Amino acid sequence: MLIYVIKIAAVALGAYLIGNFNSAITISKLKGRDIRKFGSGNPGTMNMFRAFGKLIGVLTLVLDALKGALPCVIGWIICGDKIGFGADKIGLYVGALCVIIGHIFPVFYKFHGGKGIASSVGVCLVLNWWATLISFTIGALFLIFTHIGSITSFIIISFPIALNAFSLSNQGGNLACLILLFSLFMLTLFAHIKNVIKLYSGSERKVILFKRKKVKTAEVK
Numbered sequence: 720m721l722i723y724v725i726k727i728a729a730v731a732l733g734a735y736l737i738g739n740f741n742s743a744i745t746i747s748k749l750k751g752r753d754i755r756k757f758g759s760g761n762p763g764t765m766n767m768f769r770a771f772g773k774l775i776g777v778l779t780l781v782l783d784a785l786k787g788a789l790p791c792v793i794g795w796i797i798c799g800d801k802i803g804f805g806a807d808k809i810g811l812y813v814g815a816l817c818v819i820i821g822h823i824f825p826v827f828y829k830f831h832g833g834k835g836i837a838s839s840v841g842v843c844l845v846l847n848w849w850a851t852l853i854s855f856t857i858g859a860l861f862l863i864f865t866h867i868g869s870i871t872s873f874i875i876i877s878f879p880i881a882l883n884a885f886s887l888s889n890q891g892g893n894l895a896c897l898i899l900l901f902s903l904f905m906l907t908l909f910a911h912i913k914n915v916i917k918l919y920s921g922s923e924r925k926v927i928l929f930k931r932k933k934v935k936t937a938e939v940k
Contacts, residue, residue, distance in 0.1 A: 726797050727813055734790030734814040738821020741832060742782035743767050746775060758924065763833035765868040765926050780837045787841025790814035812899035815842040819903055823910050834910040836872040843879040854878035866925035869914035880904050
């Protein structure tokens with residue numbers, strides 16, 4: 720029992736520290752700028768799209784998603800059975816929650832981080848990859864046509880999280896995992912409170928992925 724508790728604690732601490740790595744801040748500083756001083760000031764994927772364009776935005780998304788997935792897989796292996804990837808997934812959910820906490824409240828950045836959606840995408844890929852791909856496609860289409868980043872974020876993560884929560888609720892002995900998953904979702908929702916207020920007031924910044932080119936008309940003499 721003591722060894723198991725030590726494993727859980729190690730996964731939690733390791734996941735939190737991994738979450739402290741912020742790809743948006745790192746990439747923007749490599750480009751000679753600090754993303755926290757541009758746009759919304761949030762060091763996350765959506766603001767990177769606005770400030771640096773699609774390529775850098777996608778790179779940020781991929782790196783943050785990998786950051787979210789890694790602690791989940793490590794926790795799953797460490798706290799699973801002897802074969803690895805066992806039925807006991809408590810380590811997966813501990814890793815998932817703690818990496819998001821580390822992303823939103825990083826000790827290395829004075830507890831001011833991103834909002835955790837891109838990293839949650841990585842978590843969701845580990846939980847249910849096909850549901851995440853479906854919701855990601857729907858979310859991407861929604862973003863292209865509406866340009867509303869905050870709603871897009873929750874479209875992407877809500878379906879795989881809800882599906883996983885439904886699966887957990889129908890299984891015995893998974894209350895702890897269900898609580899951890901619910902806490903993860905509520906944490907990302909809490910991080911988006913300002914976005915919800917701005918969306919309600921109509922002042923939220925748009926995310927335009929594909930800008931229309933202006934057609935120059937010839938002057939008539």
